[in-house]
Amino acid sequence: MTIPRSLSLALIVFLLSGAAVAAPASETIHRPTVSSTDIDHFWDAYDEALTTDDPARQVQILQRRYIDRGTAGLKAFMAVKGYTAQSYVDAIRAYPRYWTSVRPHTLRARSAIAELEPELRKFQTLYPRLRPAAIYIAIGALKSSGTTQDDKVLIGAELATGDDSVDTSDMPPKMRDWLATYFRSRPFETMSLLAMHEFVHTQQRGPGSTLLGQALYEGVADFVAERVTGRKPQLPYVEYGPANETAIKAAFVQQMDGENTDGWLYNDTDNAFKVRDLGYYVGYAICDAYYRKAADKTAAIAGMIELEFTDPKAVKAFVDSSAYFAPARGGD
Template sequence: MRVRRYFLKAAVSLALLLFVLSASAADTPPSPTISSVDITHFWQAYDAAIRVSDPLAQQDIVQRLYIDKGTAGLRAFMEAKGYTVQSYVDAIRSYPRYWASIRPHTLRAQSAIAALQPELVKLKVLYPQLRPATVYLAIGALKSGGTTQGDKVLIGAELATGDETVDIGEMTPKMQAWLTGYFRSKPFDNMVLLTVHEFVHTQEHGTARNLLGQAVYEGVADFVAEKVTGRKPPLPYVDYGPGNAEAIKAAFAKDMNGEDTSGWLYNDTHNAFGVRDLGYYVGYAICEAYYRKALDKRAAIRQMIELDFSSAHAVEDFVTLSGYFARVPRQHGLPSLSRP
């Protein structure tokens, strides 16, 4: 009888152990797939291209050795940013000192996001519905350090791995102004934060219809990435926004129902403040206000991530509930945020 009782207890203990282990495995996202082969292919193409002077020959080399051998991530990156073989040849021919100085940084790209997996574990705790995504490290033509397409996180290593040692002296004054501030933020040291931000984008739904929706779309990614990593991007809008909140809010309210994002998003400084990407700050502030008011914080995170950005009404309702705006007049035929 004692023997039978012992084996029964052992069987129950084993079953419980297997249940705990399986539950734990279900809660832990698999290690992300990270591809950096496009970086290797780019430098092979680059070395071959600079050995010839004819632009048409260079196009052929870049096409064969880089684009044709590219991953699904490179194809998505080119589509998302409008890159062509000519984009690459123009960049290669125009900025030889830049490419020489950024090269060793790009070769360390995969090591820069080696700590991504623990952050994705935290993200899954915050958002258990987390879907997998593949991270592609590629070389772009100086338009974007990071973006997404579907379930693909797309990192432009020629920007995202840089720092203040990169030679930008061949650039136009406008590009120098942008890259000086960007590289001062040490993007290489913040690639995990950038990648988590972009990972959040792969979970979001729909395409924003106006500036307000696009700002919230970016704000959700910034806000959730901060909750995961405990860090904000070390960029000017993060510091400037809180100290100028009311003026920014009033200016943003005038533009928010329109489709034009210039002056507010994506490195455009054509605004009254002279600070890039203040739309990110506005979106973050809306999410912060929404989260602060929410009784169920995890549900608030889910509502942010699952917001239907293709619906102006859904975005508007979210913003209304946040309480960020007290009253905003109707513009461009869309309902105002003060709708009853």
């Protein structure tokens, strides 16, 4: 099963018409593009690569059939994550059961793309200064379900379209445990939430220069994406955070002004709570407190998105205005 190129183009037109309707009359919005053609190219290369056992030949095939034919999004994804043709061959050879089982999942990307049109409309309603960004759904080499580069949203379909039926049995234990947690959240069902989270990042001035700044950078993306989609990620930090907020705050305050994000962000469980990505929760909770205090909700959303995350003073002023840490610091 493949995604016809004509269908991909039709989806682009569908999304672009929605973005145009959402644009305020006083503004001209350059229309974004959405592409999933890299998925087709990957599986073409994959099928040919499996016709030989020669690793060097497989690298040549991945380069020629996938990378050389890639969109600007694939090239950006590879640059951000350090992917090479060798990266893909290594992953294919190491995890054959994984790739066989995830293939039909990746081909569902077209239905997720269709869901983005109303989400982009709502985003522009909430944030009228929304700048254009292209969305690319490609196949990565198991490093990221979603990231950005400048005005490009980059989705890794080999992760973002999965669920707990994907076979991870040929992976090392740590990787298998991480993917089991991720796939239990059924990311495909909330792929539009991931896309909106990453779309927020294309609008921000970041990332942050401290743990607090980076946690807020991610928390803003989570918070705004929830306002757009009405959904939260089905990941452990979302439930664990509110239930253990006092202890999390106390621990976070001790480290938040430093540059080290270990234990708080990016799938690191090296913390007292043994829960991944609690920094996302802290950033989200700060935004929630800020938003609740704001009389002008539209201005509050703009203030979050346009915050200078690289400026510790600006970050501190924003956080202080939320009063989120006031109890942890001894009250008002």
